[in-house]
Amino acid sequence: xxxxxxxxxxxxxxxxxxxxxxxxxxxxxxxxxxxxxxxxxxxxxxxxxxxxxxxxxxxxxxxxxxxxxxxxxxxxxxxxxxxxxxxxxxxxxxxxxxxxxxxxxxxxxxxxxxxxxxxxxxxxxxxxxxxxxxxxxxxxxxxxxxxxxxxxxxxxxxxxxxxxxxxxxxxxxxxxxxxxxxxxxxxxxxxxxxxxxxxxxxxxxxxxxxxxxxxxxxxxxxxxxxxxxxxxxxxxxxxxxxxxxxxxxxxxxxxxxxxxxxxxxxxxxxxxxxxxxxxxxxxxxxxxxxxxxxxxxxxxxxxxxxxxxxxxxxxxxxxxxxxxxxxxxxxxxxxxxxxxxxxxxxxxxxxxxxxxxxxxxxxxxxxxxxxxxxxxxxxxxxxxxxxxxxxxxxxxxxxxxxxxx
Amino acid sequence: xxxxxxxxxxxxxxxxxxxxxxxxxxxxxxxxxxxxxxxxxxxxxxxxxxxxxxxxxxxxxxxxxxxxxxxxxxxxxxxxxxxxxxxxxxxxxxxxxxxxxxxxxxxxxxxxxxxxxxxxxxxxxxxxxxxxxxxxxxxxxxxxxxxxxxxxxxxxxxxxxxxxxxxxxxxxxxxxxxxxxxxxxxxxxxxxxxxxxxxxxxxxxxxxxxxxxxxxxxxxxxxxxxxxxxxxxxxxxxxxxxxxxxxxxxxxxxxxxxxxxxxxxxxxxxxxxxxxxxxxxxxxxxxxxxxxxxxxxxxxxxxxxxxxxxxxxxxxxxxxxxxxxxxxxxxxxxxxxxxxxxxxxxxxxxx
Numbered sequence: 001x002x003x004x005x006x007x008x009x010x011x012x013x014x015x016x017x018x019x020x021x022x023x024x025x026x027x028x029x030x031x032x033x034x035x036x037x038x039x040x041x042x043x044x045x046x047x048x049x050x051x052x053x054x055x056x057x058x059x060x061x062x063x064x065x066x067x068x069x070x071x072x073x074x075x076x077x078x079x080x081x082x083x084x085x086x087x088x089x090x091x092x093x094x095x096x097x098x099x100x101x102x103x104x105x106x107x108x109x110x111x112x113x114x115x116x117x118x119x120x121x122x123x124x125x126x127x128x129x130x131x132x133x134x135x136x137x138x139x140x141x142x143x144x145x146x147x148x149x150x151x152x153x154x155x156x157x158x159x160x161x162x163x164x165x166x167x168x169x170x171x172x173x174x175x176x177x178x179x180x181x182x183x184x185x186x187x188x189x190x191x192x193x194x195x196x197x198x199x200x201x202x203x204x205x206x207x208x209x210x211x212x213x214x215x216x217x218x219x220x221x222x223x224x225x226x227x228x229x230x231x232x233x234x235x236x237x238x239x240x241x242x243x244x245x246x247x248x249x250x251x252x253x254x255x256x257x258x259x260x261x262x263x264x265x266x267x268x269x270x271x272x273x274x275x276x277x278x279x280x281x282x283x284x285x286x287x288x289x290x291x292x293x294x295x296x297x298x299x300x301x302x303x304x305x306x307x308x309x310x311x312x313x314x315x316x317x318x319x320x321x322x323x324x325x326x327x328x329x330x331x332x333x334x335x336x337x338x339x340x341x342x343x344x345x346x347x348x349x350x351x352x353x354x355x356x357x358x359x360x361x362x363x364x365x366x367x368x369x370x371x372x373x374x375x376x377x378x379x380x381x382x383x384x385x386x387x388x389x390x391x392x393x394x395x396x397x398x399x400x401x402x403x404x405x
Numbered sequence: 406x407x408x409x410x411x412x413x414x415x416x417x418x419x420x421x422x423x424x425x426x427x428x429x430x431x432x433x434x435x436x437x438x439x440x441x442x443x444x445x446x447x448x449x450x451x452x453x454x455x456x457x458x459x460x461x462x463x464x465x466x467x468x469x470x471x472x473x474x475x476x477x478x479x480x481x482x483x484x485x486x487x488x489x490x491x492x493x494x495x496x497x498x499x500x501x502x503x504x505x506x507x508x509x510x511x512x513x514x515x516x517x518x519x520x521x522x523x524x525x526x527x528x529x530x531x532x533x534x535x536x537x538x539x540x541x542x543x544x545x546x547x548x549x550x551x552x553x554x555x556x557x558x559x560x561x562x563x564x565x566x567x568x569x570x571x572x573x574x575x576x577x578x579x580x581x582x583x584x585x586x587x588x589x590x591x592x593x594x595x596x597x598x599x600x601x602x603x604x605x606x607x608x609x610x611x612x613x614x615x616x617x618x619x620x621x622x623x624x625x626x627x628x629x630x631x632x633x634x635x636x637x638x639x640x641x642x643x644x645x646x647x648x649x650x651x652x653x654x655x656x657x658x659x660x661x662x663x664x665x666x667x668x669x670x671x672x673x674x675x676x677x678x679x680x681x682x683x684x685x686x687x688x689x690x691x692x693x694x695x696x697x698x699x700x701x702x703x704x705x706x707x708x709x710x711x712x713x714x715x716x717x718x719x720x721x722x723x724x725x726x727x728x729x730x731x732x733x734x735x736x737x738x739x740x741x742x743x744x745x746x747x748x749x750x751x752x753x754x755x756x
Contacts, residue, residue: 045440046456047449056448063465184541184562192548192558234548240527241544 005389008328010363012038015323015339016353018346019314022321025342025352026305027087032338034331036364038324039311049310057093058303064100065296068288071107076285078292085294087301096295103288110281117277118211121270124263126176126219127247129204131260133221134174134249137200172225173235177244179203179218185242189224192234198225223249320350324357326364363388410607414715417495422714425723428486429711431458433730434756441737442749447472450738472738479731483724484536490720497605501717503564504598505724509538510565511594515587517546518555522580568593581636588628588645595621599649605717612710612718619706621650622679623699629660629669630695651676700753704729708755726755 017025029035041049072078088096177185182201189199201222210217222244224235239246250256312323327335332354339352365388369377380386414422433441437457444450447470451463462478463470491502513534520530527544534543542559556569572589595617602613625646632642643661646652652660652672659672673679682698693701707722733752740749 045443045453047444047452052452056452059464060468063467066465181541187562188542188545188558191561192545192554237548238545241542241546241548243544 004392006386006392007365007367007389008330009389010326010366011329011332012324012326012357012359012361012363013354014357015325016355017321017323017339018343018348018350018352019316019319019321021343021346021348021350021352022309022312022314023090023305024346025339026308027301028338028342028345029325029335030301030304030308031087032331032334034327034335036326037308037311038326040313040322040324041311050314051306051309054090054093054306055303055310057097058299058306061093061096061100061295061299062303064104065292065299067104068100068107068285068292071111072285072289072292075282076289078289081294084297087305088298090302092298093302096298100295103284107281107284107288110277110284114274114277114281115211117270117274118209121267121274122208122211123245124267124270125206125208126204126221126245128260128263128267129206130174130176130221130247130249131256131263133202134223135253135256136202137223138253170225170227171232172223172249173232173239173246174221174223174249175239175244175246176204176219176221177239177242179220181242181244182220182222185222185238185244188238188242189235192238193226193231196226196231197235199223328366328368410609410715418498418717421490421493421498422719425490425719426711429719429723429726432726432755433457433734435754438733438737438752438754441734444737444741447475447738447742450475450734450741454734472735472742475738476731476735479734480536483727483731487537487724498717498720500601501720504594504601505721506537507564507568507594507598508591509535510540510563511538511568511587511590513538513543514546514555514560514565514590515583517543518583519580521546522583565590565594567597585641585645588624591624592645592647595624595647596649608713608716609718612713612716613721616703616706616710616718616721618650619678619702621647622652622656623703625650625652625657625660626669626673626695626699629663630666633665651678697751697753700729704753704755729753730755 015025046052069078186199186201189197199222201220204219204221207216208219209215226232226235236246250259308323309321312321314321336354339354343350343352365385367377367386437453440453441450444453451470454463455461459479459482462482463475466474466478487502491499494502516534517527517530520527531544540563542563545559546555548558556566556572560566560569568590570593572586572593599614599617599621602617603610628642628645639661643657646657646660648654648657656672656676659675660669663669663672670683673683682702683695685693685698686695687693703725707725710716710718710722733755736752737749740746
């Protein structure tokens with residue numbers, strides 16, 4: 001039945017371990033989850049502790065795992081193993097390191113290839129749309145030519161029957177720019193060129209994919225007509241500034257049609273190559289997904305063990321590690337068994353020694369919970385963790401009423 | 406503005422003031438600096454910073470760790486916090502934030518123009534620009550040849566437009582003129598900011614005006630110091646001094662006539678605030694430079710800004726203190742990475 005006190009009785013002991021056995025014993029205690037270690041090295045800076053290098057190695061493994069997780073993201077779901085994997089031994093860390101580093105390298109290479117391919121795909125798609133649209137621009141201008149130029153507006157818009165403005169009067173620049181920047185681009189062009197240019201733009205109907213961020217981007221096609229070399233330089237620099245890509249667009253209709261055909265052929269080739277690289281990348285990610293969860297848990301366990309070992313007092317001369325732990329008195333047997341198991345696993349001969357220590361400090365409050373009661377205990381703790389062994393008022397009122405203990 | 410800010414301030418700005426005070430509480434303490442100074446490598450610096458509010462900000466950096474990576478990540482963090490404050494602010498706090506970003510914008514514009522002069526690629530310079538001073542037309546700055554071009558084409562839509570009144574001239578932009586342009590822009594900016602704070606009144610004016618006055622006088626002293634031995638004429642020099650400080654008008658006139666450090670010191674001796682600062686300056690090597698002394702005074706004023714409530718100065722003070730902390734960390738990291746530890750303790754302690 002429930003006791004008079006709310007939390008369990010705790011005792012403080014000093015634990016003497018052999019240095020080789022320390023890792024395995026701490027691992028076994030960790031699996032039990034019944035022990036709180038006191039930090040014996042409070043005055044030591046975090047970067048001067050003994051196992052700093054191992055913690056650093058675990059952190060770089062975690063970085064690689066995070067990178068893999070980002071890559072897998074929405075495409076693949078890592079499989080959850082049925083049971084959490086056992087704590088790995090220190091020598092397994094080297095194996096994990098080589099494995100994860102190799103995987104990271106391969107994946108980064110695959111990503112780079114894919115990005116380069118997608119970039120050229122994007123450029124060719126943009127060029128294709130540009131060629132189609134400039135066809136429309138030039139054709140509408142020829143329709144206007146008859147009545148539009150009745151007045152003698154010389155200089156700017158002398159388009160002739162042939163759509164080409166090639167006879168030295170007007171040059172043109174054609175390119176593609178992000179839709180968000182279109183407005184300020186137009187305004188800046190107007191101001192810098194003092195209105196001496198003619199800009200026409202239209203939207204690209206299909207949505208394009210950015211090679212690096214994999215987000216959808218919307219673009220506009222623009223074509224600028226101008227006169228003179230200075231304006232061309234200015235326009236070129238403004239386009240560079242706004243990150244608009246300029247494409248060389250040939251003027252005669254025949255050349256444009258040829259270019260369009262060439263672009264379409266290249267696009268088809270690229271699509272096949274892209275699908276192949278994508279499937280290679282997916283294969284790599286599937287490999288990673290199969291084991292990702294167990295690797296993550298293993299690395300987390302290793303890092304936790306090294307953090308705990310940092311808290312212990314390692315006495316090199318006597319080859320032993322000293323730790324101070326709080327644990328519930330009721331579990332003394334289980335803890336002793338766990339320590340013996342750890343000692344066997346590491347193959348050391350010295351039995352870990354547990355000695356009780358008196359202390360005036362307030363012991364930690366420990367409430368034994370299971371999967372069901374843990375939720376309720378969390379709610380209670382959110383209002384404030386109870387003090388050690390506080391009285392259980394419910395039990396007391398029973399005693400008052402019935403005289404039962 | 407109505408007196409009695411305590412009645413109205415929290416309605417619009419209370420959340421942000423609470424947030425910025427929380428951020429200020431997580432600035433590095435003297436104990437943190439003592440620990441950092443004991444680090445042997447940059448990896449140790451990274452491990453120690455994990456225990457502070459910076460947390461795992463360097464977690465995704467691959468080896469080897471360099472000082473510039475640390476600086477970029479710290480700056481990104483400050484930028485995120487600043488953008489959060491700015492996005493959640495209402496008027497007139499939003500205008501206040503815009504004024505704060507103007508100084509970074511001026512620096513970015515000058516950086517881009519210098520880069521254009523030296524024909525460096527735009528992307529390289531963009532990487533060096535301060536993220537808080539970003540604006541959309543930034544990349545097009547290099548096409549301008551003269552200041553009036555620059556204004557009419559590029560900057561007329563940015564918040565920097567009103568500061569260009571005194572700078573419109575047809576001189577082409579070469580190196581000396583770019584520096585003059587920077588100082589003139591900054592002078593107009595500082596005076597406009599000062600007027601804004603003063604017109605706002607209330608606690609904000611009480612806190613911000615002394616800080617901006619000190620900033621103006623500090624610039625006057627530094628301009629004077631930098632112009633010794635150059636071709637800058639005395640009249641030109643006087644036009645560069647901001648007029649919103651304590652030195653205006655007699656001090657500025659005397660400063661314009663000064664020809665060496667001692668004459669400058671004698672001008673400062675007339676003012677009770679600046680006399681002890683100049684006395685603390687060591688001579689030659691060893692001891693503090695004038696800039697160090699000015700930084701210390703700035704830090705002092707910014708820390709005191711947190712003793713009053715219900716004003717906008719806390720945001721300004723927090724940004725400046727965070728920048729000083731970043732300068733400190735970069736100084737310590739440089740000393741560690743170059744193994745030149747003699748001057749490692751010359752950072753400026755904040756709290």
